Amino acid sequence: MDTSIYWPTFLFWFFAAVCCMFAIGVVLATNIVRMAFYLVLSLAASSGLFFLAGADFVGAMQLMIYVGGTLVLLIFGVMLTSQAKFVSMKTSQFDWTLAALAGLCLLAVLISAALAIPEWKGLERAEAESLGIPQTATPLGMGLLGARVDAPQRSGYLLVFEIVSVHLLVVLVGAAYLARAKRKRSTAVG
């Protein structure tokens, strides 16, 4: 049995540690600016996990749309509302205890479920090393257009793609309308 380090495993534990530590940092930080920064690092590390699982296109999309788009939007929100009294708001001790208790119960249930399934234990090393590197961008694009080149018996996602596209358009128009700058009525009249 080969006992040298299998580097994907090492990288997995590295990215998993960064991801989880900064996710916990988001919960424990009281300063909203620090929370935003920790969230950026946590989501960027999770894109590393996507690359390790063979999802190169989704990992790139995670970095571009999520970290590069959504979180920049969130940071703009933080900057627009960062009066000194809102930068760090305290939560009562009772709320913290209750939330931590519920969270730990949820975590225990989820982790015990994750460890209970024998098929989820992972491949043998020789089997994992024999796998090639799949190209995912073309099958994903064809799947979104309704033709599955990777698994012909499965259905395509053209309708879902259309719905999501129109939904995104409507949502962005609505968001631009909601967040527009208010004009004073008197200046508008004259």
Added chain:
Amino acid sequence: MITLPLANFLAQPVGVSQFVIVGAIMFTCGAVCMATKRNALGILMGIELVLNGANINFIAFGSPYLRSDAGSLGMDGQLMSLFVIVLAAAEAAVALAIALNFYNNFNSIDVDRANQLKG
């Protein structure tokens, strides 16, 4: 040859379980974040964490490197996680617009002050 005590642990590939555990930790952090933060943007960050935890699960269930049997989701997992990413962007845009409107009208971002519709 490196003979660390961890070497044997690091010599085997990881499986779906480890990915699901990372996803579970992110999900729980997001849920606790939503429950405890009073800043509306902090709650939004909790939602992002929850969505990302779900995304890690989708990717893990569809990955050919983590399980090879017929139970794998295949490319469906990656397609689903693309939809989640796009919908998260839409949700963040609307939630941010609502939060900014609330801030303009009430001069506060504390969600505990949003109690006008309380029954």
